[in-house]
Amino acid sequence: MQTQGDAWAKESVKHFEITLFIGREGPLTAEIAILNKTAVALAADSKVTLTQGGRQKTYDTVDKLFSLSKTEPIGAMIYGNAEFVGFPWETIVKEYRRKRPYAAFETVFDWADDFLKFLIGFFPFNENDEDRVALAIAQGWVSNAVAEAFHGARGPDDFVGRLDAVLDETIAELNKAPEFISNKEWAALEPRISGAIRQICGSGLMVSFEEAQESLVPLAELGIRRLMASPSSTGLVIAGFGEKELLPSLVSYDIDGILCGRLKHVETERHDMTRQSDGVILPFAQTDMVERFMQGIDPTYAMLIHESVGQLILQNATDAVKAFGHTDAEIEELLPALKVATAAAAHTFWDAHERHRRDRFASPIIDMVMSLPKDELANVAESLVSLTSLQRRVSRELETVGGAVDVAVISKGDGFVWIKRKHYFNADRNLRFVNAYFAEHNRPRIRGGRTDDDNDG
Numbered sequence: 001m002q003t004q005g006d007a008w009a010k011e012s013v014k015h016f017e018i019t020l021f022i023g024r025e026g027p028l029t030a031e032i033a034i035l036n037k038t039a040v041a042l043a044a045d046s047k048v049t050l051t052q053g054g055r056q057k058t059y060d061t062v063d064k065l066f067s068l069s070k071t072e073p074i075g076a077m078i079y080g081n082a083e084f085v086g087f088p089w090e091t092i093v094k095e096y097r098r099k100r101p102y103a104a105f106e107t108v109f110d111w112a113d114d115f116l117k118f119l120i121g122f123f124p125f126n127e128n129d130e131d132r133v134a135l136a137i138a139q140g141w142v143s144n145a146v147a148e149a150f151h152g153a154r155g156p157d158d159f160v161g162r163l164d165a166v167l168d169e170t171i172a173e174l175n176k177a178p179e180f181i182s183n184k185e186w187a188a189l190e191p192r193i194s195g196a197i198r199q200i201c202g203s204g205l206m207v208s209f210e211e212a213q214e215s216l217v218p219l220a221e222l223g224i225r226r227l228m229a230s231p232s233s234t235g236l237v238i239a240g241f242g243e244k245e246l247l248p249s250l251v252s253y254d255i256d257g258i259l260c261g262r263l264k265h266v267e268t269e270r271h272d273m274t275r276q277s278d279g280v281i282l283p284f285a286q287t288d289m290v291e292r293f294m295q296g297i298d299p300t301y302a303m304l305i306h307e308s309v310g311q312l313i314l315q316n317a318t319d320a321v322k323a324f325g326h327t328d329a330e331i332e333e334l335l336p337a338l339k340v341a342t343a344a345a346a347h348t349f350w351d352a353h354e355r356h357r358r359d360r361f362a363s364p365i366i367d368m369v370m371s372l373p374k375d376e377l378a379n380v381a382e383s384l385v386s387l388t389s390l391q392r393r394v395s396r397e398l399e400t401v402g403g404a405v406d407v408a409v410i411s412k413g414d415g416f417v418w419i420k421r422k423h424y425f426n427a428d429r430n431l432r433f434v435n436a437y438f439a440e441h442n443r444p445r446i447r448g449g450r451t452d453d454d455n456d457g
Helices: 004-013 089-099 106-123 127-150 154-175 184-199 204-208 212-227 288-296 301-325 328-371 374-396 433-435
Strands: 028-036 037-046 048-052 055-059 065-067 074-080 235-242 247-260 260-270 280-285 408-412 415-420
Touching: 004 154, 004 260, 004 301, 028 074, 028 235, 028 288, 028 301, 028 374, 028 433, 037 235, 037 374, 048 301, 065 089, 065 408, 074 089, 074 106, 074 280, 074 408, 089 106, 106 154, 106 235, 106 247, 106 260, 106 301, 127 154, 127 184, 127 247, 154 212, 154 433, 184 212, 212 408, 260 280, 280 288, 288 301, 288 374, 301 328, 374 415
Parallel strands: none
Antiparallel strands: 028 037, 028 280, 037 408, 048 055, 065 074, 074 235, 235 247, 247 260, 408 415
């Protein structure tokens, strides 16, 4: 019989990595959206990482950036899970574009609302589909918790302790989120998936930790029931111009799928440019290199410094009190006041450094973005994606960003314009495809269910 120690040694030897889902793209990509008053620049890499049977394979030819319309200035990017209820996102986006070839909406947010409605109704999803979505969500939360606890653990006992801490923290966050599935809906869904949830909680590394398996069940159930995006969700970015918008807008979501006849999604970003707005640089998926570039420091390292400074000030204050002859009992009594004072000092220190970083690094870049012409806007977006790709290529990390960088610029006058775009085929040898793309371009456009010809009388 395999012991916990045997399982631990075996997994450690092969550098155990828990994947969030099998045969799908993880959040292993880099994408950028840059907005100023003239245009939106969107850039996305082409790398996809697939996992089958514990083995990983990467490809450099995946499309993540799309136009949502052949006629309107609107585009979309996707990252994270490459599928929606079993359908590739590329297929869904192009089917939306095919079925609404001449649609036009007043704002980008109206475009987004229409696309989300389309997700619910473009295919007759049934209970089995919803069960698979629920289990994929459960798998994402469980795998993420186990992976986080495993990382840095020094052995089986340490892993169990770290897993308990991760579960406490994650469940507390989920409990703060709004309810998505009611008690009545859960009563109908839970009997269909309860057995599969327990199988998920007892698979992989958890096979050797039977006592800890049951503690994962509440996490899996809350992850399904609460309105919080799971680690296996898809990121969707929609940006451009609506009919009544003279300045660009952007909205983004994390989408898990369809449950109980509703789309489980969470809005993550919303930007509506005004005449008083500053430029906006938004990284998606893997954001660390862009944040280093914008802030002058790695965000993880910055958090470590923040915590270390607070601990150092508290230790120095405690040592100073002890040097003045106070007893351990007196120091224990003074400790709450010392913690408050040192926390305030650390906060003041950090605020000053954040202001310096903002003034020294971020603000000059954002000020320049506001005045960049469209071609330079595209160059900046491509460069920021390439920066992440370069770092992954020359580091010891898995090369999760790479391949050709697709770049598009969306402006009110010129619409959706590809600056760089890869093809899996030679366009010169496929003139039928090229000619057919705009074959129906001259048909009347549809606004709110009425064509232009209808509006003309």
